[in-house]
Amino acid sequence: MSEPSITIIRSTSRSSLSTWCACLIALALLALTPGLADADDELRKVAVADPYLEMRTGPGRGYPIFHVADRGESVEIVMQRTDWYLVRAANGTEGWVDQAEMELTLNPDGSEVDFARATLRDFTNAKWEAGILAGDFGGANILSLYGGYSLNPYVSVEVWGSQILGNFSNGWMGSVNVVHEAFPDWRVSPFFTLGAGVIHTSPKSTIIQGDDRTDRVGHVGAGVRVYATRQFLFRIEYKSYVVFTSRDENEEVREWKAGFAFFF
Amino acid sequence: MESRFRVLFLITLVIVLSGCAATKNLFGIGDDEAPPPTAEPPGQVIDPQVERREIKEPAIDREDFEVGAFTGIMSIEDFGSDLVYGVRLAYHLTEGFFVEGSIGQSEAGLTSFESLSGGARLFSDRTLTYYNLNLGYNILPGEVFVGEGRAYNTNFYLIAGLGSTRFADDDRFTVNFGAGFRFLLTDSIAFHVDFRDHLFDIDILGKEKTSHNLEGTVGVTVFF
Numbered sequence: 001m002s003e004p005s006i007t008i009i010r011s012t013s014r015s016s017l018s019t020w021c022a023c024l025i026a027l028a029l030l031a032l033t034p035g036l037a038d039a040d041d042e043l044r045k046v047a048v049a050d051p052y053l054e055m056r057t058g059p060g061r062g063y064p065i066f067h068v069a070d071r072g073e074s075v076e077i078v079m080q081r082t083d084w085y086l087v088r089a090a091n092g093t094e095g096w097v098d099q100a101e102m103e104l105t106l107n108p109d110g111s112e113v114d115f116a117r118a119t120l121r122d123f124t125n126a127k128w129e130a131g132i133l134a135g136d137f138g139g140a141n142i143l144s145l146y147g148g149y150s151l152n153p154y155v156s157v158e159v160w161g162s163q164i165l166g167n168f169s170n171g172w173m174g175s176v177n178v179v180h181e182a183f184p185d186w187r188v189s190p191f192f193t194l195g196a197g198v199i200h201t202s203p204k205s206t207i208i209q210g211d212d213r214t215d216r217v218g219h220v221g222a223g224v225r226v227y228a229t230r231q232f233l234f235r236i237e238y239k240s241y242v243v244f245t246s247r248d249e250n251e252e253v254r255e256w257k258a259g260f261a262f263f264f
Numbered sequence: 265m266e267s268r269f270r271v272l273f274l275i276t277l278v279i280v281l282s283g284c285a286a287t288k289n290l291f292g293i294g295d296d297e298a299p300p301p302t303a304e305p306p307g308q309v310i311d312p313q314v315e316r317r318e319i320k321e322p323a324i325d326r327e328d329f330e331v332g333a334f335t336g337i338m339s340i341e342d343f344g345s346d347l348v349y350g351v352r353l354a355y356h357l358t359e360g361f362f363v364e365g366s367i368g369q370s371e372a373g374l375t376s377f378e379s380l381s382g383g384a385r386l387f388s389d390r391t392l393t394y395y396n397l398n399l400g401y402n403i404l405p406g407e408v409f410v411g412e413g414r415a416y417n418t419n420f421y422l423i424a425g426l427g428s429t430r431f432a433d434d435d436r437f438t439v440n441f442g443a444g445f446r447f448l449l450t451d452s453i454a455f456h457v458d459f460r461d462h463l464f465d466i467d468i469l470g471k472e473k474t475s476h477n478l479e480g481t482v483g484v485t486v487f488f
Contacts, residue, residue: 058407
């Protein structure tokens with residue numbers, strides 16, 4: 001059996017994995033270090049305004065309440081995970097408190113605390129967005145990651161990276177597009193999009209015929225962004241691609257994708 | 265004679281006074297004199313000397329990300345079982361849901377055909393590399409008790425997602441699903457036990473089929 005040309009990629013895949021591993025391990029170490037350094041930092045303090053503040057053994061509704069901080073007691077916020085706060089009571093006991101209960105505490109100056117949580121307004125006005133979508137690209141499977149920046153509530157610019165996995169060929173695609181939302185303040189916000197990019201396809205190794213190709217693509221599309229909760233949204237879209245091939249005819253590909261994203 | 269003494273006395277006095285003045289200015293204590301007491305405006309009884317404090321609340325440390333490494337055994341259908349290792353990054357959306365990305369690598373052994381035939385190999389690169397993007401749900405949060413005095417938080421979660429596996433010279437669209445157990449040693453460090461099935465189509469042995477590739481791993485993660 002002849003050595004397929006794709007084996008060249010093999011070595012890069014290995015090295016890229018080890019690089020990824022190294023990066024993530026470094027990230028883990030970095031994550032640990034500030035955790036240790038943070039221990040000496042000043043923690044935010046709030047005072048209990050309700051008759052008591054219930055502290056649970058874990059960050060979830062089912063965990064039992066094992067300690068209560070009394071009214072007037074000052075507690076320190078050690079950390080936050082999703083909607084739960086790890087607080088340290090005056091006697092050093094640490095426990096998890098629900099966001100709804102934390103909202104009822106007071107700042108040291110007596111004002112009410114406000115733990116900002118993203119709302120529909122942020123859905124409209126947030127600057128950055130990133131997400132994952134998957135779907136069908138002309139009969140092949142497609143997995144996409146994207147990041148976007150809003151120039152204003154109506155217009156944003158996005159960068160996409162996709163992997164295409166088909167029965168006969170595989171490939172990747174990178175593109176840049178502009179998105180226009182006509183009603184950005186709606187919970188279900190429709191949009192139009194226009195963009196251009198590059199597509200690379202290589203036939204599967206079991207198919208003898210065919211070469212690797214890199215072509216330019218242009219696309220138009222439409223879809224909806226649906227605000228879910230907090231800083232999350234669902235996104236469904238259709239795009240029609242034109243692949244500018246070096247052959248006589250251009251290729252047209254239809255794409256359907258769905259996925260979720262978050263804004264910040 | 266008397267006038268000469270007077271002149272001398274005056275010169276000395278001028279020098280000394282100017283010297284004093286110069287010294288005072290030199291050391292910057294000349295302006296230290298108390299300002300003349302200002303007349304209190306009539307009617308104001310208390311003069312509040314306290315300035316309004318600008319309170320800047322310290323930021324709360326958010327720990328929604330979880331990063332870690334895992335290792336275990338992966339059974340590649342028709343190609344035997346071998347060591348698998350990789351890294352994971354998760355983001356906790358709510359107390360229930362989390363998204364996770366994983367990258368892993370394993371090595372394929374020989375099929376029975378390859379072992380029996382002697383030298384012939386179906387393909388040369390025996391490395392299997394995969395990545396996947398998953399959505400997980402902590403379906404059974406709880407606690408475990410170690411001895412009488414210790415309790416640790418745990419989560420039993422279900423997880424599923426999509427990705428790609430590079431195996432036998434091709435990238436293959438892969439669906440994976442499974443379940444895992446997260447044991448929180450502290451609020452920020454966790455041990456994992458995971459079982460996943462990776463499904464992808466393969467036609468390397470003639471007929472195209474969907475292969476099940478079971479993976480069992482243990483791992484350590486850190487929240488940040």
